[in-house]
Amino acid sequence: MARIVMKFGGTSMAGTERIRRVAGIVKRQQEAGHEVAVVVSAMAGETDRLVDFCREASPLYDPAEYDVVVASGEQVTAGLLALTLQAMGCKARSWLGWQLPFRTDEAYSKARIGDIETQALLASMAVGEIAVIPGFQGVSSDNRVATLGRGGSDTSAVAVAAAVKADRCDIYTDVDGVYTTDPRIVAKARKLNRITYEEMLELASVGSKVLQTRSVSLAMKEGVRVQVLSSFIDENAVPADDLPGTMIVSDEELEGIDMERQLITGIAADKNEAKVTLTRIADRPGTVAAIFGPLADASINVDMIIQNVAKDKGETDVTFTVPTADLARATALLEERKEEIGFFRMIADDNVAKISIVGVGMRSHAGIAATMFSTLAERGINIQAISTSEIKISVLINADETELAVRLLHTAYELDAKDAA
Ligand code: ASP
Ligand code: MG
Numbered sequence: 001m002a003r004i005v006m007k008f009g010g011t012s013m014a015g016t017e018r019i020r021r022v023a024g025i026v027k028r029q030q031e032a033g034h035e036v037a038v039v040v041s042a043m044a045g046e047t048d049r050l051v052d053f054c055r056e057a058s059p060l061y062d063p064a065e066y067d068v069v070v071a072s073g074e075q076v077t078a079g080l081l082a083l084t085l086q087a088m089g090c091k092a093r094s095w096l097g098w099q100l101p102f103r104t105d106e107a108y109s110k111a112r113i114g115d116i117e118t119q120a121l122l123a124s125m126a127v128g129e130i131a132v133i134p135g136f137q138g139v140s141s142d143n144r145v146a147t148l149g150r151g152g153s154d155t156s157a158v159a160v161a162a163a164v165k166a167d168r169c170d171i172y173t174d175v176d177g178v179y180t181t182d183p184r185i186v187a188k189a190r191k192l193n194r195i196t197y198e199e200m201l202e203l204a205s206v207g208s209k210v211l212q213t214r215s216v217s218l219a220m221k222e223g224v225r226v227q228v229l230s231s232f233i234d235e236n237a238v239p240a241d242d243l244p245g246t247m248i249v250s251d252e253e254l255e256g257i258d259m260e261r262q263l264i265t266g267i268a269a270d271k272n273e274a275k276v277t278l279t280r281i282a283d284r285p286g287t288v289a290a291i292f293g294p295l296a297d298a299s300i301n302v303d304m305i306i307q308n309v310a311k312d313k314g315e316t317d318v319t320f321t322v323p324t325a326d327l328a329r330a331t332a333l334l335e336e337r338k339e340e341i342g343f344f345r346m347i348a349d350d351n352v353a354k355i356s357i358v359g360v361g362m363r364s365h366a367g368i369a370a371t372m373f374s375t376l377a378e379r380g381i382n383i384q385a386i387s388t389s390e391i392k393i394s395v396l397i398n399a400d401e402t403e404l405a406v407r408l409l410h411t412a413y414e415l416d417a418k419d420a421a
Pocket of ligand 2: 212
């Protein structure tokens with residue numbers, strides 16, 4: 001017998017018919033002999049609708065009251081799933097955030113998780129009752145409803161799994177796992193059987209939005225084994241134990257299973273970065289601080305940075321990227337400080353894309369970056385900036401070449417599915 005936390009997203013919970021489907025999956029999991037807790041999202045679109053109501057009621061809404069409103073979406077689906085399970089002959093009950101309680105701090109609308117009381121929950125699960133827990137919500141130390149921030153149900157599920165020491169946290173969603181790259185770009189993308197927490201974090205931060213990033217960090221910290229899988233499976237499909245989702249596990253666990261790992265696990269493309277170049281700045285201490293200080297003060301996240309060696313007259317150029325959404329603010333801030341920083345021209349370009357290759361294999365292998373650069377060079381794709389971390393290499397290229405670059409790299413690192421045409 002295992003203890004399993006199952007989480008269903010908004011698309012899986014959208015309407016009576018789909019909730020019945022979910023109940024069927026939950027029931028089968030329990031019938032396979034497991035203790036089961038289920039964490040649910042609000043129906044797809046519901047939280048957006050509730051957020052709009054808050055904005056209409058008061059543009060500068062009080063976050064604590066906003067949480068009272070938006071937490072209601074999950075209360076509805078939790079109750080409906082419990083009712084549906086009961087109608088199928090299962091023992092089931094809902095546990096709202098305040099009932100567990102699922103404790104948080106007082107940062108309403110983006111609360112951090114404190115501790116989760118599990119005694120009553122575990123007692124109920126032990127006698128065969130399916131626990132249905134609304135995601136996204138908790139109760140603050142002031143005894144008020146608090147929510148965890150958009151997409152927070154994934155994090156709720158991982159937190160519950162950690163608290164009850166679950167053997168696994170299965171996240172059911174509308175895709176059947178994590179892919180080597182976006183299957184809409186590369187038809188030969190492959191579903192990964194396993195991926196490490198760190199790789200998942202790097203891929204999530206560059207745009208593969210399967211899970212809320214925070215839930216992956218929490219799973220890594222707490223050592224929760226997370227599985228991503230599709231809820232749109234055959235009614236009579238086998239229980240999740242044998243379903244082919246993607247397991248997110250520790251480096252050590254993976255090493256033990258998969259000796260012949262690919263060097264690169266996944267490739268991500270992100271078009272939400274823009275490039276800024278400041279020309280002919282003085283190559284002396286303090287100049288770079290004068291550029292990035294004000295951006296940091298304005299909470300603008302700078303990602304890639306390159307500075308060339310000084311040419312004549314001790315002058316150089318600096319190029320960096322910021323989120324496209326912050327480009328206008330960033331250029332306005334820098335323009336105001338043109339004298340102080342002492343640049344000649346500012347050139348902004350938002351027609352760029354960041355392509356990242358990610359894999360823990362690069363820790364122990366040389367030549368991975370060289371393959372990336374030569375693959376792109378052979379097809380005349382120009383690299384405008386480069387940044388690296390221990391398990392990731394990112395390059396900035398012209399956005400028009402995104403699809404081509406991802407496809408070429410996918411082939412170069414031997415990620416293409418063997419059976420695809
Ligand atoms: N319903 C919430 C949202 O849409 C939380 C979640 O579904 O993860 O943000
Ligand atoms: Mg989600």
